[in-house]
Amino acid sequence: MKQYRLSRQIALWMSAVAVIVTLMQFVVYVVFYAIAWTLNPPPPGPLPLLPSESDYVLIVILILFSLALSVIVAFRLTSRIVAPLTSLAEGARRIAAGDLSARALPGDRSIGETAQLVDDFNAMAQRLEDTAQAIASWNAAIAHELRTPLTILRGRLQGVTGKVFEPSDELFRNLLSHVESLSRLVEDLRVVTLFDSRRLEMRFESADLEQEVLKAVDAMRTDLTDAGFTIELATRPIFLHCDAVRLRQALFALLENARRYATPGRLRVSMRVDNDGLVIAVEDQGPGLSPDFAPHAFDAFARGEPSRSRQFGGSGLGLSVVRAIAEAHHGEARYRSATSGGSIFEVAIPIGRARLAAEESC
Structure with a gap:
């Protein structure tokens, strides 16, 4: 469906209401006086300059009808605008409360600005949810990667202090290899994290x-x-x-x-x-x-x-x-x-x- 700017839609709708009301007034006046003059011809002489009682009644009827039509059109237009904004506000409240799966409904997509606003909000919410899941996965993965070498180092050192293992060059080389593995892991984490945060220093x-x-x-x-x-x-x-x-x-x-x-x-x-x-x-x-x-x-x-x-x-x-x-x-x-x-x-x-x-x- 072709999308229009909100300002243009409001202008088109109000212009349409004005044109319809004007045409209806013109048609009603013509029909009313055609019937009135046919059934009750005016007396000879110049027509009166001021409206008669029947004219006032007709004007009041047309005003009331125009107001009713304007209210209906305005209500329909505002409902198309307010519905996605209400959904957007509800989604924002749910996200603020911690529910990152909340999404807004665009409603009528013929209004370009509100549809684009809802799409941008949903894209932001999706990115927040993906980021939160990535952080949780990273934390779990980092803890998992650090736990194994640290457990081995702790066990070996406790064994040495408890006289379970005899200190030897081979044991120290084994411990050193685990320390080097930890150092590589920390350096890899540092590089990836700095790059993701756009803080990786480069010396060209x-x-x-x-x-x-x-x-x-x-x-x-x-x-x-x-x-x-x-x-x-x-x-x-x-x-x-x-x-x-x-x-x-x-x-x-x-x-x-x-x-x-x-x-x-x-x-x-x-x-x-x-x-x-x-x-x-x-x-x-x-x-x-x-x-x-x-x-x-x-x-x-x-x-x-x-x-x-x-x-x-x-x-x-x-x-x-x-x-x-x-x-x-x-x-x-x-x-x-x-x-x-x-x-x-x-x-x-x-x-x-x-x-x-x-x-x-x-």
Whole structure:
């Protein structure tokens, strides 16, 4: 249905009432005097200038009829305006009382302003409800992730103080690994939270991305080799105005994700420049993501198979960190299936000044 502005609707309705009343008065006057003069012709001579008693009666009848018509039209118009506003006020009261599922009814959508106001209110209410649910999920997930390593640390330390465990280098290394896991979890939470609140600090400067990629690979090379991976590099010098430390952190998260969940074998790390800009990709040999989970792979605390993720110690934050860093560079993080059946995780960054820097370095 075509929507009109409220001011235009009021003007149209009042104009219609005025035209209808005027036409009715004209028709009634003509009919009334035609009948009156036919039944009782006026006496010869000039007509009187002042209305007669019958004229006053007719004027009063027309005024009363016009008022009744105006009241009916005004009541109908105001009911169309007040109904959605009343529903809006009721929805606002319910939300203020804590019921975030409350929604307003738009009523007659022919009035554009009230319909748009109700739609905006419902969109705001939906976002509030989604945010509240996300906060509750985050709190539960964070508590769940922190509980396991803290429980292990507490148990080991209580065992040491109670003489149940003998202090040894192996025990301390085990405790240190759990502390490092906690540190990584806290840092991942910090990055994702700061990005969501638009407070993630970025330090942009010109950097050779090939060197940053090599640093990340070298940092993970021993762990990847011990896990049965063979690293294959396809890189070249590309200078980019970026936060090199953050991009190295994103690549480290992708490599760590592959170490935990990918099938041991060839792990290809590549760089290329195409229409999407600079693309850093990590390709493994499987098993890949399910079609249902793939669209949510970069969501915080998302796990394709919770039991398997828990077995390998994943927090579900690594890929969300990758997405946060990519989007902080005005790019994107994405996933696609390889022809071999494996997974390809990519970080695509608009090339911008990077293309010019790369050309100048040649």
